[in-house]
Amino acid sequence: MKSLAIYSIKGGVGKTSTAVNLAHVAAREGARVLLWDLDPQAATTWCLRARAKIQGGARNLIAGNGQLRERILASDHPRLDLLPAALSLRKLERRLETGDRARDRLAGRLAQVERDYDFVLLDCPPGLTLLAENVFEAVDALVVPMIPTPLSLRTLEQLVDFLVARRWEDLSVLPLFSMVDRRKSLHRDVVRGFRRAIPTTLDTAIPNATEVERMGLHREPVVVTAPHSKAAHAYVTLYGDLVEALYSHRTRAATARDLRERLSAGIESPDRS
Amino acid sequence: MTSLRFTSDSAHLAAHEKGLAESLGLFAVEPEDLDVTLMDTFDGRLVAEGSVLLRRNVSPDQWELNWTGLARDVDLGRLVVDRTPRLDRDALPTGPVTARLERAIDIRALLPLARVQGTARVWEKRDQRGKLVLRVVVEPASTVRSPGGRRRRALPAQIHVFGLHGYEKPFERARAAVGRLRSIEISDRPWAIDVLRAAGHDPGRDPSKIDVALDPTAPPREALRDLCASYVRVIRANREGARAALDPEFLHDLRVAVRRTRTLLKASRRLWPAPLWERFRVEFRWLARATSEARDLDVYLLDFEDLRDRLPAADRACLDPVHAWLERARDRVGTELDAQLQSERLDSLLTDFHALLTSRAFTPDGASRDESTADFAIASLQRAHRRILRDGRRIDEASPDQDLHDLRKRTKELRYLLEGFRPLFPGRKVREQIKSLKDLQENLGVHQDRVVQAHTLRTIALDLEDAPAATLVALGFLIEQLLHDAQTYRDDFARRFRAYDDSERLADFEKMLDRARRADREAAR
Numbered sequence: 001m002k003s004l005a006i007y008s009i010k011g012g013v014g015k016t017s018t019a020v021n022l023a024h025v026a027a028r029e030g031a032r033v034l035l036w037d038l039d040p041q042a043a044t045t046w047c048l049r050a051r052a053k054i055q056g057g058a059r060n061l062i063a064g065n066g067q068l069r070e071r072i073l074a075s076d077h078p079r080l081d082l083l084p085a086a087l088s089l090r091k092l093e094r095r096l097e098t099g100d101r102a103r104d105r106l107a108g109r110l111a112q113v114e115r116d117y118d119f120v121l122l123d124c125p126p127g128l129t130l131l132a133e134n135v136f137e138a139v140d141a142l143v144v145p146m147i148p149t150p151l152s153l154r155t156l157e158q159l160v161d162f163l164v165a166r167r168w169e170d171l172s173v174l175p176l177f178s179m180v181d182r183r184k185s186l187h188r189d190v191v192r193g194f195r196r197a198i199p200t201t202l203d204t205a206i207p208n209a210t211e212v213e214r215m216g217l218h219r220e221p222v223v224v225t226a227p228h229s230k231a232a233h234a235y236v237t238l239y240g241d242l243v244e245a246l247y248s249h250r251t252r253a254a255t256a257r258d259l260r261e262r263l264s265a266g267i268e269s270p271d272r273s
Numbered sequence: 274m275t276s277l278r279f280t281s282d283s284a285h286l287a288a289h290e291k292g293l294a295e296s297l298g299l300f301a302v303e304p305e306d307l308d309v310t311l312m313d314t315f316d317g318r319l320v321a322e323g324s325v326l327l328r329r330n331v332s333p334d335q336w337e338l339n340w341t342g343l344a345r346d347v348d349l350g351r352l353v354v355d356r357t358p359r360l361d362r363d364a365l366p367t368g369p370v371t372a373r374l375e376r377a378i379d380i381r382a383l384l385p386l387a388r389v390q391g392t393a394r395v396w397e398k399r400d401q402r403g404k405l406v407l408r409v410v411v412e413p414a415s416t417v418r419s420p421g422g423r424r425r426r427a428l429p430a431q432i433h434v435f436g437l438h439g440y441e442k443p444f445e446r447a448r449a450a451v452g453r454l455r456s457i458e459i460s461d462r463p464w465a466i467d468v469l470r471a472a473g474h475d476p477g478r479d480p481s482k483i484d485v486a487l488d489p490t491a492p493p494r495e496a497l498r499d500l501c502a503s504y505v506r507v508i509r510a511n512r513e514g515a516r517a518a519l520d521p522e523f524l525h526d527l528r529v530a531v532r533r534t535r536t537l538l539k540a541s542r543r544l545w546p547a548p549l550w551e552r553f554r555v556e557f558r559w560l561a562r563a564t565s566e567a568r569d570l571d572v573y574l575l576d577f578e579d580l581r582d583r584l585p586a587a588d589r590a591c592l593d594p595v596h597a598w599l600e601r602a603r604d605r606v607g608t609e610l611d612a613q614l615q616s617e618r619l620d621s622l623l624t625d626f627h628a629l630l631t632s633r634a635f636t637p638d639g640a641s642r643d644e645s646t647a648d649f650a651i652a653s654l655q656r657a658h659r660r661i662l663r664d665g666r667r668i669d670e671a672s673p674d675q676d677l678h679d680l681r682k683r684t685k686e687l688r689y690l691l692e693g694f695r696p697l698f699p700g701r702k703v704r705e706q707i708k709s710l711k712d713l714q715e716n717l718g719v720h721q722d723r724v725v726q727a728h729t730l731r732t733i734a735l736d737l738e739d740a741p742a743a744t745l746v747a748l749g750f751l752i753e754q755l756l757h758d759a760q761t762y763r764d765d766f767a768r769r770f771r772a773y774d775d776s777e778r779l780a781d782f783e784k785m786l787d788r789a790r791r792a793d794r795e796a797a798r
Contacts, residue, residue, distance in 0.1 A: 002369065029368070031350060032350060073439030073440070074405075074438040081439075118370065247367050247368055
């Protein structure tokens with residue numbers, strides 16, 4: 001089983017749409033997938049037509065002794081299961097702070113379903129919280145969606161610095177360009193400059209598309225509602241990139257340490273390109 | 274996922290379907306064509322662990338493989354693969370499902386076992402949010418065919434009810450509704466088991482497994498007959514797969530059965546009429562020799578990636594011409610092997626040997642009237658054991674490699690006898706004896722393999738005149754490494770043999786025989 005967190009310090013970068021569509025494509029391509037909605041906003045849960053729990057359960061699941069399997073729901077899509085969000089997750093931070101072994105709770109929970117899934121995708125809320133530290137401790141890799149703007153890149157640097165400073169320097173980090181608008185020269189330049197500096201960036205860039213915004217309306221992944229759209233195609237190729245990065249003997253995902261070295265060497269500024 | 278399945282006679286099926294749809298609030302969705310081929314390895318590895326592959330045609334060039342639980346209730350993954358005559362791990366695409374499937378099937382190929390054709394009517398139940406919570410599949414009539422269509426059976430009309438994880442209540446309501454139906458039979462066997470049986474298979478059984486019950490008090494001819502007959506059965510079972518080179522295990526299992534037969538023949542010489550014994554000794558030796566070169570090449574090809582990994586990553590592609598050489602050689606030898614395995618000589622050998630063993634006329638004349646199977650087994654094991662000790666104690670630093678190779682053959686003989694007569698030796702002692710033997714065999718085996726591998730690489734280097742210089746340099750490097758490895762194992766032989774020659778293990782061997790001897794005497798009373 002490979003566990004991947006769709007994570008960014010910054011909000012509004014396309015984490016949920018990446019998580020839902022990537023999970024759906026992985027399941028459609030044949031893998032057994034668990035999508036865990038860790039965000040109390042429960043957007044992933046909503047998109048898969050499941051009901052978020054109002055209280056209890058989820059918080060206890062991570063900070064207490066709850067059993068993961070009991071809370072998993074089958075989705076409408078073959079091989080795709082969901083662990084829905086719960087509003088009680090809002091109070092999770094406080095529970096984690098007062099409990100023992102605050103940073104490896106999540107890792108212990110994922111071990112319960114090690115044999116049941118090929119991928120566990122965690123849709124994470126933004127921010128460098130104690131929950132985020134649990135995620136870093138538990139997963140095999142972070143997929144970090146970034147809008148191609150200097151500010152978004154800055155948050156990647158902050159994340160990488162944090163990981164290296166807090167002993168997660170060997171964690172694989174897979175940067176992904178998201179909400180890319182090819183008509184904007186800034187987006188084009190940032191993508192080009194970043195890829196030159198960080199060749200291990202995932203090849204696929206997710207376009208900024210209306211179909212993605214409509215996901216909350218249809219409550220289905222884009223790959224189901226608009227299978228021939230550019231966005232759907234991008235999620236399919238993104239899954240191929242991930243399989244290549246995680247399973248091919250030819251490639252190796254970059255670690256936080258690798259990224260920090262490359263980022264400190266500097267990225268070509270869009271102004272100069 | 275939870276599921277239940279029941280069969281119904283065709284006359285009541287429509288009423289049952291309608292009743293369930295009304296009581297559970299089901300909606301009909303698009304019906305499905307049922308046309309799947311069930312696949313597993315020859316030795317039933319998937320079925321043994323509770324799964325099976327369902328193959329469907331998705332295009333003229335591709336198959337879809339759905340890996341599922343035997344009741345079709347657990348979805349273990351899906352793969353799309355190019356159509357190929359040999360579907361093994363090399364034909365599967367890189368990814369998580371392949372990684373798991375590779376662990377399950379290892380080097381075995383996936384073979385078609387049964388084809389199911391029919392139609393399926395599908396019903397669904399959704400909750401107020403439109404979420405799917407229950408699925409019902411009605412299969413009015415489906416037909417099972419064995420590969421090649423030689424056997425054809427109709428499956429009874431049946432209804433499958435599939436629950437979804439996390440939505441247990443709708444499934445429990447469905448179970449209760451099914452319980453109220455009349456003239457149905459709830460199936461306690463998984464669907465795939467019924468299909469495989471209908472196609473004439475014994476699901477999950479390994480045709481190469483030897484499972485013979487021996488009576489210690491019976492005359493030895495009965496044990497000889499039963500063991501040899503089971504070895505012939507294994508040779509026959511693997512013959513076609515070895516001919517077609519479906520995967521390397523067919524040939525391997527065939528050769529092991531031949532070696533077991535030869536070992537038993539050798540141990541029972543005095544029991545046979547001399548001319549017959551001599552004929553079968555010569556013929557099984559021929560079969561062993563006729564299959565050895567192909568097996569050696571299979572082993573080189575199986576171990577090739579390990580060999581390649583001995584080189585620095587940048588130089589590994591240098592060995593491509595060597596791999597191509599091995600594949601060409603295997604193809605050439607495969608043609609010769611095919612001819613031998615379909616020869617009349619082999620037909621006669623197996624037919625005559627089996628006919629003799631099972632005929633009433635088979636009364637080995639060397640056995641004394643009161644010799645039992647246990648007596649015969651104990652004497653055979655003692656003799657084989659003594660030879661290992663005698664030959665092993667003679668080996669020193671100056672002994673030629675051939676002496677170690679000969680000792681390896683002796684250890685194999687003892688192991689085959691121990692495994693064949695195992696039913697006569699209950700308890701863990703025999704397991705421990707086999708394990709000690711395996712430790713010694715591993716040392717001798719790796720030593721021999723490295724020596725032969727180095728020799729073969731030298732032959733290939735001489736044969737590849739036009740190969741790039743980098744390939745020849747890599748071969749030189751590998752030959753040196755292999756010979757160095759061989760020497761390391763050779764240096765370790767004395768220590769390994771001392772462990773085998775240890776007084777405690779020798780005493781345990783005798784205790785194991787004594788226990789069987791006592792049990793035989795008590796049974797005879």
